[in-house]
Amino acid sequence: MSLTIEIPAQYGYVLGTVTALFFVNTYHSLLTGSYRKAAKIAYPNCYASAEQAAKEPAAFQFNCAQRAHANFIENLPPVIANILIAGIKFPVLSASLGAAWAVSRVLYARGYTRNGPKGRFIGAIHSIFGLAISILSVNTAYSLVKTLW
Known part of the structure; x- marks a missing residue:
């Protein structure tokens, strides 16, 4: 038994969103890098120490940028997979929700780095x-x- 899946013509929107x-x-990477440079946190340190962050606002901002980026990349693989899967049946809606997710992640990073947690x-x-x-x-x-039952 085989299953044929038709990709809708609007699936290009899905691929555009994922791209x-x-x-x-x-x-996120550029934002984090700019805060790393300002805080003078050398590689390979992922974060400024708690003591540095408490004393130096630039180190605290770097930690916030780094955490926002880490949170983004933690969530990225399942979101990409879900957009690609949902796009088979709901191409425009999944692409739109994915685009809204992307914009909200930029706002999340900007808010986190500028104003803390x-x-x-x-x-x-x-x-x-x-969700x-x-x-x-x-x-x-x-x-x-369901088509297999």
């Missing part, structure tokens, strides 16, 4: 977009599995 996420990652809430809506994409992905997977 854009790599640029968001680059933004409380500043990240400006982009925290990414959680809702991620919506996951639900669409589950729906798509269920639809495909």
Whole structure:
């Protein structure tokens, strides 16, 4: 038994959104690098020490930028997978939610680095977009599995 999956014509939007996420990652990397340079935190140190961050605002901002970037890359693989899966059935909606997730991750990083941990809430809506994409992905997977029954 085989299953044929048709990719909708609008799937290009899905691929465009996933591609854009790599640029968001680059933004995070550049942001973190600029704060690393300002804080004079040498490689291979991932973070400034707690003592440095308590004394030096630049070190604290670097830690915030680094954490925002780490949080982004922790969430990136499942979001990409879910966008690609959901896009099979819901190409425009999954691409739109993925784009909204990307924008909210930029806002999250900017808020976190400028205003500390409380500043990240400006982009925290990414959680809702991620959940919506996951639900669409589950729906798509269920639809495909259901055809096998």
